[in-house]
Amino acid sequence: MSDSETIELACLGQPFQLGMLYDCRKDSLIPGITLWDSEMLQKNINVHTQPNTDFKIIASDLSEDKAEALNVSASLEASFLSGLVSVKGSADYLHDKKKSKNQSRVTLRYRTTTRYEQLTMEHLGKGNVKHSDVFKEASATHVVTALLYGANAFFIFDREVSSSESHQDIHGELHATIKKIPTISIEGQASLTMKDLDKDKINKFSCTFHGDFALKNNPVTYEDAIKVYSELPELLGEKGENAVPMTVWLYPLKKLDSAAAQIVREISVSLVRRAQRIMDGLDDCDIQCQDLMRDNVAIQFPEIKAKLRNFKDLCSEYKVIFQKHLCRLLPSIRGGGKEEQELSDFLNRKEMSPFQGVLINKYLNEREREITVVGSYLDVMKDIPVLSTSNAQDKIVLKASNDYVVAFALSSLNEKEHYRPDLKNYLKQQSSDKGEQPSYDQSSTERAKQWFSLEDVMAQNRENIQAFVDFKEANKGRKNIEFCIVSIPDELGTASSIRVYERAKLISSEYELPSKPPMPNFLSAEHDCIHLQITPPDHGVSCVTLYCISYKSAESSEWTGRLIARRPRVRHLSSHLMSSTIHPALVIREESNMINGLQSS
Known part of the structure; x- marks a missing residue:
């Protein structure tokens, strides 16, 4: 024009x-x-x-x-x-x-x-x-x-x-x-x-x-x-x-008068559309953050919500800076004080900054995946309460009727991030450099892998969850034990762990719950006893103190349980029953582990 x-x-x-x-x-x-x-x-x-x-x-x-x-x-x-x-x-x-x-x-x-x-x-x-x-x-x-x-x-x-x-x-x-x-x-x-x-x-x-x-x-x-x-x-x-x-x-x-001020050049439509797409991208980021923060998982785990809120605030701050710089550039370009190329260069620098659309979308996709993964864990443990605050955890742990509290702890929701600190540092540079935008090195972001992207970590989490659910089922009906889900950072770097409290005291932050032990192997029978070989469970054998073996005669409907020390592996069952009722018509039920008064079937 x-x-x-x-x-x-x-x-x-x-x-x-x-x-x-x-x-x-x-x-x-x-x-x-x-x-x-x-x-x-x-x-x-x-x-x-x-x-x-x-x-x-x-x-x-x-x-x-x-x-x-x-x-x-x-x-x-x-x-x-x-x-x-x-x-x-x-x-x-x-x-x-x-x-x-x-x-x-x-x-x-x-x-x-x-x-x-x-x-x-x-x-x-x-x-x-x-x-x-x-x-x-x-x-x-x-x-x-x-x-x-x-x-x-x-x-x-x-x-x-x-x-x-x-x-x-x-x-x-x-x-x-x-x-x-x-x-x-x-x-x-x-x-x-x-x-x-x-x-x-x-x-x-x-x-x-x-x-x-x-x-x-x-x-x-x-x-x-x-x-x-x-x-x-x-x-x-x-x-x-x-x-x-x-x-x-x-x-x-x-x-009307040649001495009047004039507009020297207009902003090209292509540059306006680029600026518009950038602003729309920042607005979409705000919407996605709001959606994710409203998710039940983000509500139950404040760490996730806090990350999203901080990221949203950083993007909002950058949007204000972006607008202010546009506000300075446009009148100068229109009045002839600056060339239109300066606006093009400014938009190019934005698209090379940590606030570029690709990286923003990548971060939001990661948070969405994290929420999806944690949500899938909660689906498996759907009947177990999530304790979102330390006060809620204290109420359960300190509850007088709870001799034991077993908690499944997600340990990586607060893991160190590289991207958000980079955004914060970049905004500081913006303030000190009066709008100049240094190029951004993406290498740290590309190298860093989130816990939910590691296959071995995901597999270990699934094992821990299954062991936790089985352990809860084995102790169903017991009034002195309570199960819960918490988020507690772990310096050892594990993505999840089992924490066990005994009478309000933490006895282990990395408790390995035993897996279900196999059926005992029959070795031999005598007139008043049966010799069995006990095979230890695949996981958590160090936490097993006793085995409980249940048995009954073939004609009976009632089971009798016998506690047996973990060592040695070859055990015998004696009975007050007559030998004819014990052998060969004795039925052995699958054994269970006893752990400090807790039971793992």
């Missing part, structure tokens, strides 16, 4: 008036300074009606599509992204983003225009400018010469999508239902003709309104939205007196 052209801009809720001065370098109005007196401005204004109304369904929540719905140019969008432009009224729609990926969204836009006003040659003709000294101040580049009045309204409908539902199906259903709003008839006292609509479905919709209309109450439901939509024409007033500026035409001051 050359400086000699008139610029057409969306007003975005800014209070434009004919004759106001505007600085296109900063996309800002210059209040209080005009080229004409107020009386002269009001004379000879050309006004004609321009009535038009339409509606549009917007199925996307992308920034680019939102900007298009408000007729925002690429240059103005760049100013919005950087924070140079503040928006109000219907333009608040640009700020309204989904709060969750589990959210389906469809927006209905209502748009109406009423009148068009413009200055004439009585204002812009040669020699008609009264305050020509304004040109020398160089604070403005353009003057407002025409305005289109009207109003926009955006009805945003959201619907939560459960894990059992299809996003595509829900979105299609939402789209079809919202599309009916302009055609639904209104009867009597705002009673709604909604015979063809499923009330159960529409009750799941929530509505958010952004508009240029003064409403008594904003709509929050589908039915509210239908009522408000039908009233919008009346709210403009009989003669459209409540309409607001929607589109502005800006005339270059350079064409």
Whole structure:
């Protein structure tokens, strides 16, 4: 765009008036300074009606599509992204983003225009400018010469999508239902003709309104939205007196006086789109963090939630820094103080920084996988409580009725990370280097493997979990023992461990629960005893103090248990029964381990 052209801009809720001065370098109005007196401005204004109304369904929540719905140019969008432009009224729609990926969204836009006003040659003709000294101040580049009045309204409908539902199906259903709003008839006292609509479905919709209309109450439901939509024409007033500026035409001051400031160059669309994708990526990061922090696993294990919150805060801080740097660059480039290449270089450095999209997504994927893995562990141990705080752990351990507490401890949820400290250090460098962005060495991030990515660790965790579950089952019904799941850092570097407390005292932080022992081998029988060979369990034999062997006669239904010391391995069972009932018709049941008064079947 050359400086000699008139610029057409969306007003975005800014209070434009004919004759106001505007600085296109900063996309800002210059209040209080005009080229004409107020009386002269009001004379000879050309006004004609321009009535038009339409509606549009917007199925996307992308920034680019939102900007298009408000007729925002690429240059103005760049100013919005950087924070140079503040928006109000219907333009608040640009700020309204989904709060969750589990959210389906469809927006209905209502748009109406009423009148068009413009200055004439009585204002812009040669020699008609009264305050020509304004040109020398160089604070403005353009003057407002025409305005289109009207109003926009955006009805945003959201619907939560459960894990059992299809996003595509829900979105299609939402789209079809919202599309009916302009055609639904209104009867009597705002009673709604909604015979063809499923009330159960529409009750799941929530509505958010952004508009240029003064409403008594904003709509929050589908039915509210239908009522408000039908009233919008009346709210403009009989003669459209409540309409607001929607589109502005800006005339270059350079064409009125060669001494006036001018816009030297515009920001290319490709660079605006790159900046937009970066901002969208940071916004998506915020949404994903919020989703993950709401997961039950993150709630039950505060360490996971804390990591996500810290990461979210770091990305939010970087977003502010990114916007501030854009805010400094754009006016300088437009005014000719800097080349557009500086913006390109700035975006390149961002994409080589630790905040590049690939690394952000990698970190979030890792956290999601960690939550999935821990969630799968909890599914196996579903009847065992998770103790999220040290106070909750103390209550169980110190409980008077608990002689024993056996805890499955996840030990790696607080393991050292390389990436988040790198982000923090990078932000410190940003502050000290005034926005310069040094290149980032990814080697430490690439080398570091998370515990849930190591196959041997995952296999060991599964073994520990199965042993823990079996151990709990073997002690089912005992009142003096309690089982729980905790997260406790382990300096030994194991991903999980079994902690055993005896009467509030930790007797082992790395307890190896014995696996189920095999059936004893029959060796020989005598008239009053049977000789058996006991095979130790595959795991945890060092923790076994006694074996319990159960036996009964073939005709009996009652079992008798016998405790036998761990060594030696060859044992004999004697009985008060007659030898004929012991041999050969004696049934031996699988043995179990006895561990300090606990039992492992």
